[in-house]
Amino acid sequence: MDILYSTGFECEKKLPTTLEDLFNQSDVTYHYEGEERQLNVTYVRYFDQYMQEQGIYDAEKTGVPFYHIAALLILMNHKGYVQGNRLYYNDTDQFLQAFNQEDIPKALDIYQSLT
Template sequence: MLIKECKGYELEKEQSNTSEDFFNRSEITFKEDGVEKTLHVLYVRYFDEIFTEFTPYQNDPIFVQDGQEVMFKDIVALVCLLKNPGLRERKRLYINSKQEFASYFQNVNYHKLPGIFLSIKQSNGYELRSPLDFILQPQ
């Protein structure tokens, strides 16, 4: 699987009676078997305020890679796909439970994430051989 792009953004209210401004969207675009796909993860914006509870990151941007600021919302879809490779077959994922959201971030090898963003920027993609390479294994 070739990861082509990881990005996140805050939704904005389109109409006065909607609640988009309470949510963020994170997207990962990848190519698998010659087919380009995008997974959209919609989640409650509040989780961006508490990510320090379940990640080693202390503030946004979570890291700067080759001059590019990477925000927490940029890694959400990536982490979800790494933790649950079955999401490759889905287009959308909605998470509104803090417990479910935090579970995606357990046992992730955060030290390897900057390499994905560096490769995307320098080589227009990152070849993901196995999602297990990004999951910490019990000792």
């Protein structure tokens, strides 16, 4: 698996009646078995605050918002293969089980090598 690009962003409202501003999106582009693939992960923005409160990840200490590495972490946990290209998480426990917390330093290294 060759990582080409890892990034993310805070979603913004497009219409006043939508809830888009409550979510973050994380994207990773990679090669898998000679094919270029992309994984998009959308999750509730509150999870960033929750992980900081639980001591799992602190974006202020690393200087990297979690949405830049979330999809990369999930991809790493699945050994480079995720069926489908879009994942959505609205449950804290499911989100935390989607990646291995011990992989965070490695994901940060990969992300920083790409920027």
